[in-house]
Amino acid sequence: MPRLSFASFSVAAVRVAAAGAGVSLLLSGCLGGNPPGSPPSESSSTTASPTSGATGSPSPVGHSATTAPSGVYKPADAKGKAQNVPVPVMPELAKENSKEGLEAFIRYWYATFSYATESGDIDAWVAITDTTNVVAAAYKDALERNYAQGRWMVGGKITTPAIEILWTPGASTQEAKVQVVQEEIQYINADGTMGKESTPLSNIAEAVFAEYASGSWRITDNGMIVG
Template sequence: MPRLSFASFTVATVRVAAAGIGVSLLLSGCQGGSTPGSPPSESSPTTASPTSGATGSPSPVGPSATTAPSGVYKPADPKGKAQNVPVPVMPELAKENTKEGLEAFIRYWYAEQNYAIETGDSSGWKRFTAPDCRACNRIQEGIDDSNVHGRWLAGGKITVPVVEPLWTDNAVGQQAKVQVIQERADYFNADGTTGRAFEKATNSAFGLSASFGPDGWTVADLGLIG
């Protein structure tokens, strides 16, 4: 499994999500002129060129703890939606305002995004996402579109091999660089026909900004590192 070398990346060039791309993190959007340690910014559109999808068995996206519903878990396939999807459980470490807590939270946040991809229920993911995070809102639009009128998605699973917090002591807002690998996603209508064009697998690097408050961590902004 190839991993992205963060040594070659800066937070200075990021691109945020555009609408109409489904739940996939194939984000095309904007490049900004922020400096390392500042949140991702937006300006004029550009074309995304993420590293292509990789093979192998990447590390899990989030904590191993889940709340298992009754019945056997069955991932989505061309014949139907996912069934009995385990609900992610936030680890205690992810509630801490520490570098390790930030990393654990980010992995949990992506686990919640995986759950939303499989079920269409993004309530857990949105709970820890700032309402003014434009990239996050566009991902939400994609999740909604993937589940409209009985549509479902097969594949699209996210893994996060690398989370690199850029920790600043005594700061409310923190940043991290995150490697996000996403499987190919195929869409199906309620009658089993193709719902929309498939989206290829991706292997991308993101800049993520999060803040810590009375209720814990919240993702404030997200951008694709150019």
């Protein structure tokens, strides 16, 4: 995996950037638009899809396995919502308190958010995210709003081509830099009409902060790297 060469960042700078993104959009890779993971606006509907993989089988550090629900997977389109979306499965490695474990967990975390945006089911993402912080709360609100009253999203799949773990031995909270790429998102109203203006494909760098406690990881903050 290529190493990232992003400019240095501070927690404060990341949080400011992320808060601004939360007001506008969700979970994207913010190229010419909104940052990865940043929620869409209220005027329409938000999303991203899971990484495909062998059903129910563990996956290597770079990928998150998925398990397919019964029925044939059908991506969302202008005529209807996604159906039978493969559910991301956390690899065993992602449960380890190690540099490799954190990398696997971060990939899984983005896969759950991608799944939430495509399916409207946020439970897996919420379970491993501190939704009390401003950014995560905005993401959660955007996901819920964009699937309210029969609305849905098309596109928005997320990939994480590169992750650089900034490991601090012995620390309970660790940091990482992540390249987040998100496909274009279209917002569809319940009656099939287009909602807000689509969000273009994005490709940004995000800072991610994770805490290891009681035998598992949890994302405590994230946001676009600026400066």
